[in-house]
Amino acid sequence: MVIAAAREIRDGERVFVGMRLPLLGFAVAKELHAPNAIGIFESGVVRDWPALEPIFTMSDPPNVAGALFCCGLIEVMSLLQSGRVEMGFIGGAEVDRHGNLNTHWVGDDGRRLRLPGSGGAADIATLAGRCVIIMNHERRRFVPRVRYITSPGYGDGAGWREQRGLAGGGPSRTISSLGIFSFDPATREMQIESYHPGVTVEEIREETDWPLSLAPDVTQTPAPSREELLAVRKYDPDGVWTS
Amino acid sequence: MPKLRSLRDAVAEEVEDGMSVFMGAALESLIPFAAGYEIIRQRKRGLTLMTTISDMQFDQLIGAGCAAKVCGAWVGNVAAGLGHNYRRAVERQEPGPLAVENHSNFSMALGLKAAAMGVPYLPTRTLMGSDFREEDAFAGVVCPFTGESLLAVRAVQPDVAILHVQRADAEGNAHVWGNLGVTQDAAMAAQKVVLTCEEIVPHEVILSDPNRTLVPGFLVAAVCCVPLGSHPSPTQGYSRRDDRFYFDYHAQSRERAGFDEWLDQWVLGVDGPDGYLERLGSERVADLEPDGNHMAAPVSYGM
Numbered sequence: 001m002v003i004a005a006a007r008e009i010r011d012g013e014r015v016f017v018g019m020r021l022p023l024l025g026f027a028v029a030k031e032l033h034a035p036n037a038i039g040i041f042e043s044g045v046v047r048d049w050p051a052l053e054p055i056f057t058m059s060d061p062p063n064v065a066g067a068l069f070c071c072g073l074i075e076v077m078s079l080l081q082s083g084r085v086e087m088g089f090i091g092g093a094e095v096d097r098h099g100n101l102n103t104h105w106v107g108d109d110g111r112r113l114r115l116p117g118s119g120g121a122a123d124i125a126t127l128a129g130r131c132v133i134i135m136n137h138e139r140r141r142f143v144p145r146v147r148y149i150t151s152p153g154y155g156d157g158a159g160w161r162e163q164r165g166l167a168g169g170g171p172s173r174t175i176s177s178l179g180i181f182s183f184d185p186a187t188r189e190m191q192i193e194s195y196h197p198g199v200t201v202e203e204i205r206e207e208t209d210w211p212l213s214l215a216p217d218v219t220q221t222p223a224p225s226r227e228e229l230l231a232v233r234k235y236d237p238d239g240v241w242t243s
Numbered sequence: 244m245p246k247l248r249s250l251r252d253a254v255a256e257e258v259e260d261g262m263s264v265f266m267g268a269a270l271e272s273l274i275p276f277a278a279g280y281e282i283i284r285q286r287k288r289g290l291t292l293m294t295t296i297s298d299m300q301f302d303q304l305i306g307a308g309c310a311a312k313v314c315g316a317w318v319g320n321v322a323a324g325l326g327h328n329y330r331r332a333v334e335r336q337e338p339g340p341l342a343v344e345n346h347s348n349f350s351m352a353l354g355l356k357a358a359a360m361g362v363p364y365l366p367t368r369t370l371m372g373s374d375f376r377e378e379d380a381f382a383g384v385v386c387p388f389t390g391e392s393l394l395a396v397r398a399v400q401p402d403v404a405i406l407h408v409q410r411a412d413a414e415g416n417a418h419v420w421g422n423l424g425v426t427q428d429a430a431m432a433a434q435k436v437v438l439t440c441e442e443i444v445p446h447e448v449i450l451s452d453p454n455r456t457l458v459p460g461f462l463v464a465a466v467c468c469v470p471l472g473s474h475p476s477p478t479q480g481y482s483r484r485d486d487r488f489y490f491d492y493h494a495q496s497r498e499r500a501g502f503d504e505w506l507d508q509w510v511l512g513v514d515g516p517d518g519y520l521e522r523l524g525s526e527r528v529a530d531l532e533p534d535g536n537h538m539a540a541p542v543s544y545g546m
Contacts (some may be wrong), residue, residue: 019321041423042348043270056322059271059476060484062422065537072246072423073270073295077349081368104345104375116319116326117294120348122373150399160372165392166370187362191412 001134002028002242003228004175004221005036008132010038016077016080016088016124020241025089026050027235032227040085042120044071050065054236077120080127088128090121094146095135097189097210099153101125113235114142118150125151130146130172135175138205142211154188178204182215185197189213194221246466247413250439250516253465254281257403257437263314265289265355265433269424270296270348272479273322273393275439275473280519281512283307291399294318295425298476299492302326306502307510312342314380314399316351323493337499345375352425354380354399359431364395376458388461396444404433406458407473409480410438410448415463418448418455421479425476427457435464439472441481445475452542469516473527482531 005025009015011034017026018041026039027050039047041058046069054061066112079085092101092148103121105112125131132154135141153171154160161170170188174181179195193215194203205212224232236242244256258264264282267274279300282290287309292301294315301318304310306328319326331343346354349369358364366384371378371394384395407427413419415438419426430436436458441468449456460466471481475488495503512520520528 004327015396041422043272045422053467056489057271057465057485059422059477060270061479061533064272064479065535070420073348073352073425074428077352077369081349112334114330116329117317117345118347118373118375120318122347122375123349125371126369126371133303134441149372149374155372165368166372166374167489179332230481 001173001177003207003224004180005132005134006032006228008175008182009034009037013086014038014040014079014084016040016042016085016128018089018124022089023051023058024053024232024236024241028198028228028231031231031234034073038068038143040076040079042073042076044073044076044077046071049159050235054238054240071147075118077123080123081167083129085127086129088124088131089134090124090151091134092121092151094141095133095144095174096143096146096153098155098157099133099174099190100146100149100182101133101151101153102148103150104148107147121151123167124165125153127168130169133174134137134170135174135176137178139207139209142208155181158186159186160188180208180221184213184215191215192218194220196218197223246415246463247443248283248465248467250277250467250469252340253400253437253467254278254285257435258282258287258463260287261289262402263293265293265404265429267294267297267300268404268406268426268429269422271298271408272477272484273419273426274298274300274472275405275472275478276300276474276476277469277516277519278439279304280438280513281515282309282311283510291437293399293442295351296321298465299326299489302328302496303510304459305329305332306338306496307420307506308338310341311339311456312344314344314346316346316348320489322489323409327493327496331499342524344380345378346380347373350380350396351399352428353396355425355428355432357398359428360396364397366393366395368393370394399432401429401433402436403437404429405431405439407439407478408458409440409478410442410444411438411451411466412444412460413466414446414448414460415458416446416449417458418452418462419457420455423457426538430458430462436462438463438466439469440466440474441470441478443468455545471520471531472516474523480533483533485527486532
């Protein structure tokens with residue numbers, strides 16, 4: 001998933017990086033194919049090279065030392081709102097067929113489970129040029145319709161974002177532990193684009209709570225290259241995020 | 244009343260039951276944990292806790308029964324996962340009911356900025372498709388110039404903002420550096436500011452680098468010298484993040500009884516910030532010292 005996330009970052013892009021796996025994906029992309037990418041962190045950090053040591057949060061001192069620009073949250077969110085951030089990573093407890101994410105509450109036998117909330121995810125989902133969703137693939141997480149929209153994808157389908165005046169482009173892909181998914185341009189519905197090595201389309205459908213359609217030319221996700229694996233090890237030597 | 248006070252006195256005199264208190268302004272660093280522990284020790288009640296991302300500080304205050312309401316973007320444990328006390332409070336009203344007003348990081352920042360600027364709201368393009376736009380903090384607004392539909396974020400004015408900073412003088416003029424989050428917005432928005440700092444420096448040190456003064460002392464009600472007052476969160480140049488502390492708390496607070504033990508061990512059974520450092524132990528404190536210097540190049544304010 002880290003390597004798939006890294007592959008989504010294009011050279012020269014300004015990327016809202018977020019936490020956990022995308023932090024590592026940004027480092028790997030910088031190391032390999034996107035040396036000119038700029039990483040933006042909502043705590044008020046802009047970096048043109050990866051953090052100096054492995055980190056747990058975007059505000060950890062190794063992510064600040066040697067940064068390009070340290071500032072306030074309003075400054076980096078203003079870059080986002082004014083259309084100068086091409087891409088952002090987001091995740092959630094639930095995602096639905098139109099790429100809406102929920103991190104507020106889920107149900108469990110009729111009881112509500114309270115989750116942490118938006119943080120900056122709703123802002124990124126609304127305003128970034130495009131978003132990449134990163135999720136563990138489980139049937140209870142891939143639902144037909146999220147119970148609560150924290151971070152909007154395409155709402156109930158084509159035209160929804162435009163009608164509500166959402167400035168950003170919406171999700172371009174979902175990267176899950178089983179495969180990679182794109183969104184049908186006509187219906188804005190998530191579809192299988194590739195399945196990870198060792199995973200089948202049937203397995204993905206079994207772990208998804210709606211009938212997933214296939215993108216044209218469904219294929220296997222290219223296996224990690226030696227260079228990609230080495231870059232992951234360099235930035236996650238203890239396997240904290242990738243073991 | 245002198246501004247330079249002990250943390251115990253500052254919390255006793257500046258934080259009252261029922262107040263709205265902003266903390267965690269820098270996001271995951273500079274969290275004023277020591278001040279939160281003091282609020283718990285003094286058994287403050289009915290607080291409205293305000294934040295962007297509180298990390299696990301609000302989970303502790305909620306579990307200790309200090310909070311009636313949370314107004315913020317995120318409550319949990321950033322590295323470890325969900326906040327167990329937050330969940331118990333929202334789902335089962337334990338140890339008491341907790342109201343929640345949902346924001347995003349950007350909307351909270353804009354709410355503070357509006358209050359800081361002395362206007363009732365600020366317009367934004369965020370949250371136009373999120374379900375929590377229905378909260379009372381938000382309303383649709385039409386731009387009088389372009390006719391565009393935007394979201395208005397109501398001003399957020401905390402009664403008190405508690406901030407941990409690197410250094411301040413005895414008048415509360417504070418130097419802060421690193422990621423700033425909403426530090427300055429919270430300071431400018433709040434009715435008053437309480438500072439904890441790593442060190443008290445002479446006034447001349449502040450005047451030597453005025454661009455680094457993010458909080459002018461005339462906004463500050465109290466300043467307290469509390470080295471490692473952000474522990475376990477980091478303070479750039481002074482202490483690293485104590486990751487293990489977050490994971491231990493997460494495991495220990497899973498059940499209420501475990502949280503009570505944690506509270507006794509680290510807060511209620513501890514004699515103030517000095518006792519807390521003793522409990523941490525010199526070895527652990529030494530491990531948190533930053534390695535390397537990463538000194539900034541000096542700048543000249545030459546006339």
